[in-house]
Amino acid sequence: MIKVKEQKLLAELKEMSDKHIGELKADIKSGEMSVQMYQQQAELIDQTLQSECDMGVYEMYQGCEAGDVEAVGVADVKEKRQIARIMFRQDTDKLSRALDDLQLGEIDVLYEDVLDLKATPVLQDTINVRVAGDTYGANLFDVTVLVVNDTDTVVVTDDNNNSVKSFYTRNKQPGHSRLSVGDPPWGITMLNDNQVAVTVPDTREIVTVQVNPDLVLLSTIKTSKHYYGITSLTPSTLAASSISPPCVDILGMTGHVLKSLCPGQPSRYILKIPTFLCTTRTGNILVSDWGSTCVVCLTPEGDVVFTYSPTGDTTLKYPHGITSTSTGDILVTDHHLHRVLHLTESGQFVRNILTSLDGVQYPRGVCVGGRGRMYVCTPDGVKVFTCK
CATH class of the missing domain: 2.120.10.30 (TolB, C-terminal domain)
Known part of the structure; x- marks a missing residue:
């Protein structure tokens, strides 16, 4: 009886291990696929830049992050005139008045109803x-x-x-x-x-x-x-x-x-x-x-x-x-x-x-x-x- 119990427990352990290992492998492979797709996107960007096609570069530019756009703007300014220093002076009174009138919007909370598959449909x-x-x-x-x-x-x-x-x-x-x-x-x-x-x-x-x-x-x-x-x-x-x-x-x-x-x-x-x-x-x-x-x-x-x-x-x-x-x-x-x-x-x-x-x-x-x-x-x- 002890041997039978041992085999049963080992079988249950193997089933649980296989299940979790399978899930982990799936997550890893999904991540690898995402990395592969990002690499393809990077290659596409390089190809577009090398093609010197204005329309292609413009369409790619639209998909870039906002940081890239700002970088281009700064470069243009530097070519025209050297910036020695940038300062920001905070107007606390103006900021306070603006915050009092600021309407950020409304928050709607949607609760997901999980389907109870044990219940009678x-x-x-x-x-x-x-x-x-x-x-x-x-x-x-x-x-x-x-x-x-x-x-x-x-x-x-x-x-x-x-x-x-x-x-x-x-x-x-x-x-x-x-x-x-x-x-x-x-x-x-x-x-x-x-x-x-x-x-x-x-x-x-x-x-x-x-x-x-x-x-x-x-x-x-x-x-x-x-x-x-x-x-x-x-x-x-x-x-x-x-x-x-x-x-x-x-x-x-x-x-x-x-x-x-x-x-x-x-x-x-x-x-x-x-x-x-x-x-x-x-x-x-x-x-x-x-x-x-x-x-x-x-x-x-x-x-x-x-x-x-x-x-x-x-x-x-x-x-x-x-x-x-x-x-x-x-x-x-x-x-x-x-x-x-x-x-x-x-x-x-x-x-x-x-x-x-x-x-x-x-x-x-x-x-x-x-x-x-x-x-x-x-x-x-x-x-x-x-x-x-």
């Missing part, structure tokens, strides 16, 4: 996504939620109507916006507080969109592959998934491939049809692959952290949308089994948090908002659940 609302201008019934693929000017804004991709749509409530009145992207969009990811990126596989494009909460097209990025899933890794890098060949690529914001992740090569493909992605709180990439009916967690370098591919009652039949919460928990939808599964951060099954009994039929995209809400794309619209 309650359907709060179903957002009708059919809007004026639609030719066909909506067919939603992915969803994300932004808080724009304190307004919760749900942004979805509608395959049937070749459009990205936003839905919100402002001044107690529901509103929406519709942006046509020409061809069927697929994945969506939040870039910052009011911008998203959307994949358009058929035309090999990624479009960036500003959310005001009405939608405004910012740019169209041409890519070398047909990308489906997409997730933001850093402010300057994206991860996007391709079906042919099956892989996950790390992209710069101009669409160039920094690294291609094809785990399992050459002996076997772990990825077959990776169509939905998300980023974990530790910077890893979660891949929902309905070709191999599994969920794969990859580091940005392509190492496999875990693969969720069980059998029996917890098996996956047609995994689609995937998201990771602020606590590290994972939610993944199963389109054919009409379920939303809850996995731990290490890829262990917890429970079916939503089923067809909760009104979830053929779910696709899923995301979690900052106010303790869960959003699921269904043929009926976007189902909004609370778990408090």
